[in-house]
Amino acid sequence: MSIFEYQFVKNALLVALFVSWASALIGPLVVTRRMVFLTGGIAHAAFGGIGLGVFLGVDPFKAALIFTTLSAFATGLSLNKLRVSEDSAIGILWALGMALGAMLIALKPGYRGDLMGYLFGNILMVTEGELWLIGALVIALSFISLGFWKEIIAVSFDPEFCPIVGINPRIYNTLFLVLTAVSCIVMMRAIGIILVIALLTIPVLVANHFTKDLKKLMLLSGIFGFCFITAGMAFSFVMNVPSGAITVIFAGSVFLALHVLESLFSPEERY
Amino acid sequence: MEAVKLTDVWVIIDRKVVLEGVNFWVEEGDFVGIIGPNGAGKTTLLRVILGLIEPARGSVWVYGFPPEKGRRFLGYVPQQGTFNKDFPLKVFDVVLMGRLRGKGPFRGFSRQDREQVEEILRSLEIHHLKDRLISTLSGGELQRVLIARALASEAKVLLLDEPTSNVDIPFETEFFELLQSLRKEKGLTILLVTHDVGVLSQHVEKIACLNRRLYYHGTKEIRPEELEAVYGCPVDLIAHGVPHRVLKDHT
Numbered sequence: 001m002s003i004f005e006y007q008f009v010k011n012a013l014l015v016a017l018f019v020s021w022a023s024a025l026i027g028p029l030v031v032t033r034r035m036v037f038l039t040g041g042i043a044h045a046a047f048g049g050i051g052l053g054v055f056l057g058v059d060p061f062k063a064a065l066i067f068t069t070l071s072a073f074a075t076g077l078s079l080n081k082l083r084v085s086e087d088s089a090i091g092i093l094w095a096l097g098m099a100l101g102a103m104l105i106a107l108k109p110g111y112r113g114d115l116m117g118y119l120f121g122n123i124l125m126v127t128e129g130e131l132w133l134i135g136a137l138v139i140a141l142s143f144i145s146l147g148f149w150k151e152i153i154a155v156s157f158d159p160e161f162c163p164i165v166g167i168n169p170r171i172y173n174t175l176f177l178v179l180t181a182v183s184c185i186v187m188m189r190a191i192g193i194i195l196v197i198a199l200l201t202i203p204v205l206v207a208n209h210f211t212k213d214l215k216k217l218m219l220l221s222g223i224f225g226f227c228f229i230t231a232g233m234a235f236s237f238v239m240n241v242p243s244g245a246i247t248v249i250f251a252g253s254v255f256l257a258l259h260v261l262e263s264l265f266s267p268e269e270r271y
Numbered sequence: 272m273e274a275v276k277l278t279d280v281w282v283i284i285d286r287k288v289v290l291e292g293v294n295f296w297v298e299e300g301d302f303v304g305i306i307g308p309n310g311a312g313k314t315t316l317l318r319v320i321l322g323l324i325e326p327a328r329g330s331v332w333v334y335g336f337p338p339e340k341g342r343r344f345l346g347y348v349p350q351q352g353t354f355n356k357d358f359p360l361k362v363f364d365v366v367l368m369g370r371l372r373g374k375g376p377f378r379g380f381s382r383q384d385r386e387q388v389e390e391i392l393r394s395l396e397i398h399h400l401k402d403r404l405i406s407t408l409s410g411g412e413l414q415r416v417l418i419a420r421a422l423a424s425e426a427k428v429l430l431l432d433e434p435t436s437n438v439d440i441p442f443e444t445e446f447f448e449l450l451q452s453l454r455k456e457k458g459l460t461i462l463l464v465t466h467d468v469g470v471l472s473q474h475v476e477k478i479a480c481l482n483r484r485l486y487y488h489g490t491k492e493i494r495p496e497e498l499e500a501v502y503g504c505p506v507d508l509i510a511h512g513v514p515h516r517v518l519k520d521h522t
Binding site for chain 2: 154161164167217
């Protein structure tokens with residue numbers, strides 16, 4: 001009996017497809033806009049949503065989706081208005097989300113759910129219901145990104161110029177943060193809150209070795225993302241280790257290996 | 272007709288007065304340069320005209336409209352470094368951004384938009400660069416791309432922020448000739464700000480001095496005491512081997 005006949009393997013492969021799709025859509029912009037840590041902050045805020053879900057006795061996944069989207073929305077609107085620097089704001093968002101989650105879960109004694117699964121991900125444990133919700137989110141993400149793509153690109157490249165052609169940078173920067181938040185939630189079950197930024201960055205950096213064009217970068221980083229996740233699944237299955245962690249370790253190794261190879265073969269580019 | 276008009280404009284940022292009672296005007300068809308040291312408020316002045324900063328006092332008009340409405344007549348060429356130069360975009364896509372006005376979500380660029388961009392690229396002699404990534408361009412090439420983007424929005428007035436700071440000196444003259452020809456052929460009005468006194472005096476037709484306060488007579492004349500007030504010390508106008516060019520012309 002081949003392993004593809006197991007339902008959980010089929011589910012996990014579908015999740016891998018959805019997750020790499022979301023990371024291809026959002027990752028290249030997160031990297032080029034240098035907002036990896038802002039994304040990390042948003043992802044960690046999701047833990048507050050998990051805690052809220054546990055505390056209120058509702059599905060933590062859905063609670064995290066709503067909580068994180070609202071956090072991203074609030075962050076986007078207030079980022080330029082706060083009298084603190086962006087990295088301080090990220091630090092606060094990051095720690096506050098985690099603290100809120102930890103406290104709310106502690107207030108609900110006897111919770112036996114899969115907390116480690118949310119923090120570090122476990123693609124082999126994704127339920128049918130979660131799978132379809134993830135799929136629906138990826139389709140919504142694609143639809144909205146496509147519709148507002150030229151505006152998102154414009155505010156990412158040169159927000160100063162945008163008002164002159166009638167585009168409000170604050171609105172579209174906030175929209176992009178919300179889309180980023182949704183993609184973090186899409187990835188949460190597969191890779192975990194703590195490791196989300198790895199999947200948004202490493203495939204992009206690897207793809208960056210082969211192309212500098214945005215469209216090709218998106219396509220290639222999606223392919224690399226899918227390969228990393230499926231390889232991680234296989235390692236996890238065979239070696240009986242956590243899938244999220246092994247995925248990130250594998251992806252990071254590929255990135256490092258490529259870097260070393262490149263510096264060996266083009267020494268003139270070293271500086 | 273006055274393309275741009277500022278009356279007693281004060282700008283205060285973080286409790287600091289950045290612009291102080293600025294009165295300034297640009298006639299249609301003018302070629303005006305504003306000089307001033309770093310931190311004089313030059314970029315702020317452009318941002319006020321573009322409606323990106325609201326003055327604490329005073330009024331700003333662009334073709335008789337407040338800036339939010341009037342900026343559709345303006346083309347902005349920002350200082351290099353204010354945008355992400357490493358962004359993985361091609362020249363053509365950057366210039367196309369000048370055509371974003373009124374597009375709305377879920378609507379792509381039309382064939383007309385693309386043809387217009389092709390034509391502008393040709394007229395600026397950068398058509399051969401259209402598929403190049405902007406990260407691979409030289410300072411001078413990138414400058415032309417930014418001008419192309421400004422022209423793509425059908426601007427009547429070009430606002431340029433330190434346009435020569437990333438251009439090699441031999442290309443400076445070429446760059447100003449380009450601006451002159453745009454002005455003649457397309458009837459553009461040009462306003463640029465720079466800290467480089469030398470370049471400016473040879474190429475523009477009217478000069479203003481700015482250091483929080485603005486000195487302007489609607490001519491190329493700058494009085495030595497005004498220049499001194501602006502730069503905080505007596506300024507020797509020997510620049511680029513053209514001794515006393517500014518003063519000699521008018522005193």
